[in-house]
Every structure is written in C-alpha cells, then in structure tokens.
Amino acid sequence: xxxxxxxxxxxQIRARYHRSGRVYxxxxxxxxxxxxxxxxxYAIKRLAVDPKRLRRKPGRKPRYDQxxxxxxxxxxxxxxxxxxxxxxxxxxxxxxxxLSALSRESKAQxxxxxxxxxDRWLRxxxxxxxxxxxxxxxxxxxxxxxxxxxxxxxxITRPGFIEADTVxxxxxxxxxxxxxxxxxxxxxxxxxxxxxxxxxGAAGIQEQITDLEAHTPFxxxxxxxxxxxxxxxxxxxxxxxxxxTPVAFTRSRPYHKNDNAHVEQKNWxxxxxxxxxxxxxxxxxxxxxxxxxxxxxxxxxNFFCPNMKxxxxxxxxxxxxxxxxxxxxxxxxxLQSREVSPQNKRRLQATYAGLNPFTLKKSIELKLKNIxxxxxxxxxxxxxx
Numbered sequence: 126x127x128x129x130x131x132x133x134x135x136x137q138i139r140a141r142y143h144r145s146g147r148v149y150x151x152x153x154x155x156x157x158x159x160x161x162x163x164x165x166x167y168a169i170k171r172l173a174v175d176p177k178r179l180r181r182k183p184g185r186k187p188r189y190d191q192x193x194x195x196x197x198x199x200x201x202x203x204x205x206x207x208x209x210x211x212x213x214x215x216x217x218x219x220x221x222x223x224l225s226a227l228s229r230e231s232k233a234q235x236x237x238x239x240x241x242x243x244d245r246w247l248r249x250x251x252x253x254x255x256x257x258x259x260x261x262x263x264x265x266x267x268x269x270x271x272x273x274x275x276x277x278x279x280x281i282t283r284p285g286f287i288e289a290d291t292v293x294x295x296x297x298x299x300x301x302x303x304x305x306x307x308x309x310x311x312x313x314x315x316x317x318x319x320x321x322x323x324x325x326g327a328a329g330i331q332e333q334i335t336d337l338e339a340h341t342p343f344x345x346x347x348x349x350x351x352x353x354x355x356x357x358x359x360x361x362x363x364x365x366x367x368x369x370t371p372v373a374f375t376r377s378r379p380y381h382k383n384d385n386a387h388v389e390q391k392n393w394x395x396x397x398x399x400x401x402x403x404x405x406x407x408x409x410x411x412x413x414x415x416x417x418x419x420x421x422x423x424x425x426x427n428f429f430c431p432n433m434k435x436x437x438x439x440x441x442x443x444x445x446x447x448x449x450x451x452x453x454x455x456x457x458x459x460l461q462s463r464e465v466s467p468q469n470k471r472r473l474q475a476t477y478a479g480l481n482p483f484t485l486k487k488s489i490e491l492k493l494k495n496i497x498x499x500x501x502x503x504x505x506x507x508x509x510x
Contacts, residue, residue: 131161135171142172189234195246197224197235202247204486205430206398210240210247215431215452223481283464284313285346286373288388291325291355292396296404304405304414305355306396307333310388311343314458315432317391318423321414325355331364340419342459342469347373351385395426399493407500417492421485427455429482 126134135157142153158168201220202213221232292306293299305325310317318341320333338345348365350356357376365372377384399422400414431452438447456473459465 126161134160139172139175143175189238189242191246194231194234194238197227197231198238198243198246199250200224202243202250204483206394207251208430210243212431212433212452213243214238214240216429216454219429219454220482223483281312283346284311284316284343284459284462285464286312287345287348288312288385289348289350289356290385290388290392291353292392294400294403294405296402298404302406302408304408304411306400306414306418307337308388308391308396309334309337310391311455312387313462314455315387315434316341316343316427316455316459317395319395319418321411321418323408323411325353327355327358327360330355331360334361334364342473343462343465344370345372347375349375349377349385351377351382352379395422399489400496403497403500405500407502410496410500413492413496413499417489417496421488421492424476424480425482425485425489428477428480429485430454431457 138153138157142150145153154165154168154172157163157172158165161168163171201217201224202208205213205216205220208216217236217238221227221235287309289307289309292308294304294306296303302324305322307320307322307330308317309319318337320337322329322333362374365374382389405414431454433449433452436448436450438445440446456477459473460470
C-alpha cells in the first residue's frame with residue numbers, strides 16, 4: 126500500500142475510531158495494524174491525533190509580542206548602524222524617547238529585552254560588510270629618536286589621553302591626491318572626533334588638530350600616534366611640547382597596529398562604515414565631510430552610541446577570557462569623570478537635551494547623498510587636458 130493510500134485510509138477510520146467504545150477501538154486498531162503493517166503503539170498515536178484540534182506550541186508561552194516589537198526594534202537597530210545587541214540594549218533608553226507612536230507597554234517590553242533575544246530576532250537581518258582597504262602610512266624616520274615609544278599603558282582613569290590615526294580614501298590606488306580622514310579617540314571615554322584633510326601635509330594636519338582641540342570638552346594630556354610622516358614632524362612636535370603644559374607626545378612600535386587598538390577600531394566604526402572604500406579625490410568634498418564629521422556624526426556617535434571597555438583579560442588554557450564593563454556612551458563616561466569641569470558638563474548636557482538621534486540619522490543620510498553625488502563629478506582641474 127502506498128503512502129497516499131495509507132493516509133486516505135487513516136482519514137476514513139479516524140472519525141469512527143474516536144466515536145467507538147473501548148472494545149470496538151481495539152478491533153479498529155487491529156485492523157489498521159494489519160492493513161498498514163504498523164506497530165501497535167505507533168498506530169495508536171496516528172489514530173489519536175485530531176487534525177482539527179489546534180495543538181499548543183511546545184514550550185512556555187512567549188513573553189513578548191514579536192510581531193509588534195520587532196518592527197520597532199528593527200527601526201532603532203538600522204538607525205543605530207546595526208549595533209551589536211549588548212550595545213543596542215544600552216542604547217535603547219536614549220533612542221526610544223525620540224521614537225514616535227510608542228506605547229508605554231511597548232517601551233517597557235523593549236527595555237526588558239535581553240541581548241540574546243535581540244540576537245535571535247535580528248539574526249535574519251544581519252548584514253555583512255565585505256572589503257578591505259589599503260594602508261597609507263609612510264614612515265617618518267627623522268624624528269623617531271625624539272619621540273619616544275609608549276612602553277606602558279597611560280592613566281586611563283581620566284580623559285585627555287588621545288590615540289590618533291589617518292584613514293586613506295584612496296579607493297584601489299594610493300597614487301595621486303585624495304582625501305584623508307583624521308581620527309582622534311580618547312582612551313578613557315571613547316570620545317571620538319574626526320576631520321577630513323586634503324592629502325596629509327604637516328600644515329593641514331596641525332590645523333585640523335588645533336580645531337579638534339578647541340572643540341574637545343577636556344584638555345589633552347597625551348597624544349599617541351603611529352610612525353607616519355603626517356604626525357612625526359617638527360611643527361607638530363613643537364605644537365605639543367612648547368606650551369605651558371606640554372602634552373606627552375609618543376608613538377607606537379613600527380608594524381604593531383595593536384599598539385593603537387582603540388583608534389584602529391574607530392577607523393572601522395566611525396570612518397569605513399560611514400564613507401566606505403570609495404576614492405574621494407574631489408577637493409570640494411573636504412568642507413562637506415568636515416561639516417558632517419563636526420556636527421551630526423560626532424553628536425550621533427558620542428551621545429547615542431554606547432561602547433564597551435575591556436576590564437580584564439586572562440588566558441585559560443588555549444583561550445582568552447575577556448570581561449567588559451556595562452556599555453556606556455562617551456557622553457555618559459565624561460559626565461562621571463571628575464577631570465571634566467562643571468562648565469563643560471553643563472554644555473554637554475545642554476547639547477544632549479537638544480538632540481534627536483533619528484533626526485541626526487536623517488541629516489547624515491542626506492549629507493552622504495550629497496557627498497557621493499558630488500564625488501561622481503570630476504573636479505575641473507582633472508578634466509582639463
């Protein structure tokens with residue numbers, strides 16, 4: 126007997142089986158086993174199932190209404206540039222007040238979601254970013270003996286110790302002129318500032334560093350960079366050392382990127398995820414990118430994007446066990462620091478009160494469209510024969 130015939134036969138005798146008494150059920154069961162060749166226990170299970178009766182899903186009842194909450198969570202997740210779930214949970218209290226048409230019940234349930242639940246809900250939506258950039262660090266050998274290598278960890282219990290790096294927007298070739306991004310991140314808080322510069326001459330680098338220092342809510346106590354010639358030059362050395370309170374100017378070991386691990390990580394989250402790997406060789410873009418960096422992008426990252434700091438690291442057998450502190454935004458870490466003046470804290474609080482992350486995200490997307498549209502237009506100098 127074929128499988129389809131067995132199913133038809135089961136449908137014919139199942140109703141009669143449920144209406145019969147114990148004696149007749151036994152006879153129907155014997156007949157079913159003889160006709161189909163089934164084991165008696167298996168035949169009982171097949172006959173006992175009522176296809177019209179709704180079966181309860183195994184396991185405990187769901188705590189959350191996924192159909193209602195997932196669109197809200199997805200909106201915040203996409204607007205926050207697809208944060209990991211641990212950072213996303215810490216960011217939700219800052220994002221949800223700016224989310225329109227949100228009931229109290231939905232807000233309470235979203236805030237109660239665990240990172241594991243968020244990972245399970247967002248797993249189908251995860252996106253991977255392929256691509257790899259080129260390294261544009263050229264060694265500056267003349268000042269290596271004057272600028273010491275940082276051999277010990279700085280005091281990271283207070284803000285002011287900066288790691289700096291550059292990112293080349295060169296596309297597939299380092300030849301010619303193009304835009305570079307300067308990245309400066311504070312070790313204590315993760316407060317990150319960015320600027321764009323045409324090429325990476327000493328005068329342009331120092332000008333942008335001066336501007337960044339003027340817009341930083343704390344005093345710079347240390348400046349650590351790689352061995353690139355854009356940083357290891359006499360004008361920058363004099364800028365940091367010839368002042369009333371000199372800045373500790375140090376450098377990393379050659380070919381050891383992990384010495385500047387904090388800023389290297391920001392190169393990905395703050396630059397590549399924003400501008401990608403396209404070649405930006407139009408000098409008109411420098412002003413537009415600096416407007417985006419200094420206004421919307423800085424506020425978006427420093428006020429609404431939590432980060433995690435490594436607290437301890439130990440080796441267990443062949444693996445490392447790492448522990449992190451609870452995710453916090455750079456803004457929150459600066460408010461907890463005694464080294465930041467009360468005046469600067471009030472300025473930060475006033476700035477935060479006037480920000481909306483969803484409005485910032487829309488403005489960022491609009492400016493990015495203008496930047497990429499202008500980048501497709503070749504500058505006038507390059508079009509001349």
